[in-house]
Amino acid sequence: MSDRRLRRPSGIRSLQLGELKVSYVPDGVVQLRPRGWLPAATGRDWAEHAEYLNDTGHLVAGIGGLLVEYGRRALLIDAGFGPRAVPEDPDHPLIGAIHGGALLDNLERIGRAPGEIEAVAFTHLHTDHLGWACVDPVVFTGADFLVTELEWTDRHLAAAHGVTTRMLAAITLRLRLIREGEEIFPGVRVLAVPGHTTGHTAFMITAGRQRLIAFGDALHSPIQVRHPAWSAAADHDPAASARQRSWLLAELQRPDTLGFGVHFADVVFGRVRQDADGASWQPQP
Template sequence: MTGTSDFDRARLTSAPRVRSLRLGELKITYIPDGLALCKPHGWLPAATAADWTANSDHLDDGGFLPAAVGGLLVERDDRALLIDTGFGPESHPDDPANPMLGGIHGGDLLNGLRRLGREPRQIEAVAITHLHLDHLGWAWSNEPGTDAPPFAHAPHLVAAPEWERRDLAAGAGATEERLAAFAPLVRTVGDGEEIFPGVRASFSIGHTVGHVTYIITGGGQRLIAFGDAMHAPVQVTHPEWGCGIDHDPAGAAEYRRRLVEELSRPDTIGYGNHFADVVFGRAERRPDGRFTWVPVA
C-alpha cells in the first residue's frame, strides 16, 4: 500500500470490524463496541467548508465523520490487558442542538471479546487512555443480567494527573457518580511505567489533562496506541486540525505533529481507536511534505 488511493476508501466511513496483528509474542486485537457520528465542522473546527470538500472521502453519505468506538486487547499467552472499554450499552440519537456529535451507540465489546475466546474475568487489567464517556462505558456499566461491571475484578489503570483532576471529566459526561462505580479499582500510573509485558504508559497531555498513549513493543516493532490524540485519519495529513474539546489546544497540536512524525518511522504502527475501519496504520510522507494514513490490517 502506498497511499489512501490504494485501499478501499469505503473503510474510511465504515463501522469498525475486528482487526488483529502480531508483535512478536504479543497478539493485538481491536474489538469494536459501537460507532459515533461526528459533525465535522464542530468536531474539527479549524477545517473549513473548502477543506471538507477536498476531503469528502472521509465523510459518510450523511456528511458525518464516522468514529469507531471500542477497546484494544493485548494478549501474551494466557495473559490479557484491555485498553479502554468502549461506550457501553447506551445509545444516544442525534441532537440537532449538539454542534459536535450526531449520535453514538455502543454495547458490542463483551460479545466481541467472547468471540475471541476471552471472558471478561480473564482480563487482568484495564488501561484507560483518558476519562471520557466513550472510553469508560464498560468500566461503570453492569454486564447484562448481573449487578456488577464486567471488569470489576481488575485494576483500572489511569494516569495520575488524569485521576487527580477527574473533576474535569464531568463536563464530558464522566460524572462523579459514574466514576464512583470503578473508583475503588483505580490504580494511578506514572509516565514511562510498564503496565503489562511490552506495554508502557507515555503521557501525551493535551486532549485531556492526563491523557495517556500506550507504547506496545514486541518482535522488533512498536505500536503506538494514541487514544484521542487524533480522532480521524484526516488529522494525520492535517495535525493542525484539533478536536473542539481538547483541554489544551496548543499542547495537543504540538503532540500531534510529533506523533505523526513518529508514526512515519520504520517498524512503527499506529492504533487510532476512533479511525473508522482503519484503526491500524502508518503515516507515509507525501511529496508535499505532509503525511497520509496507510492501513496495515
C-alpha cells in the first residue's frame, strides 16, 4: 500500500455488497502518540515501521461512522466526535489534537439527511463514537440508538474516557438495547468482541456470499494486523483485546471477507492476507 495513505485521514469511501452500499463517513481525525497508545511497541519497532507515522511522529486515526444503505433505508454505525475540537496537550501520554465536525456535511455529499437514518448503532460508549448523537438540537431525529446490554450496564466506565452524564442522557432518550447475534438492519448482525470495553461490539454485514466486519476499536491501526498482541493503552482489558484481535484476524482471512477499520487512516476498507512475514492489511479496492 502507499505509505502516504497510512499517514493521512480518509475521505468518503464506498463499497457495494450485493444490495447493500456501505460508506465511510468522515467526521475528523485524532493524532495518537505511538509509544503511549501501543505501549508494547518499542522505539525500535517504530523506527522499523516509520511509514505509519506522520511528520509530527503521530499515528493518524480517522474518526467517523459507517453508513449502511439498503434502498431507501439507512443505518449508521458510530457517530463521530461531533462539532468540537480539543487542542494538543503536550503532557497527554496517549493522544494529540482531536477534532470532529465534518460528518453531517459528508452525509449530505453521499445524499443522506441525518433525519433519514433509522438507527445509529454504537460499537462502544466513547466520545469519538458518540459525538453527533449527543448534540442539541437532535440531528438524528428519526433514529433509535442501539447499544449492547453489557455495554450499557457498564456505561459508568465511560466516564474515564470523557463521556459525561449529559451525553449518556442523550443516548438514553432513544436507547434500544441489542444482543449478540441480533439482526439490527437487513444483513447486519451484532458481534461481541469485548476487550476495548466490556461490551465492545463489532457488526457483521452480510450480502450473499460477501461479508464485511466493522470491528470498531478492536484494532486502531493496520499495524496491529501484523502485531495483534499490541493492545491499546485505552483497552479496558488488554489481554482480552489481544485474544479478540487474533480471532478477528482469523475471520478476516476467510474467503469473501472484508474488514472496516474506522480509525485506519486512509485505508479503512481492506482484507487480511497471510504471507511469510505474517498477516498484513491489504486496502480495498
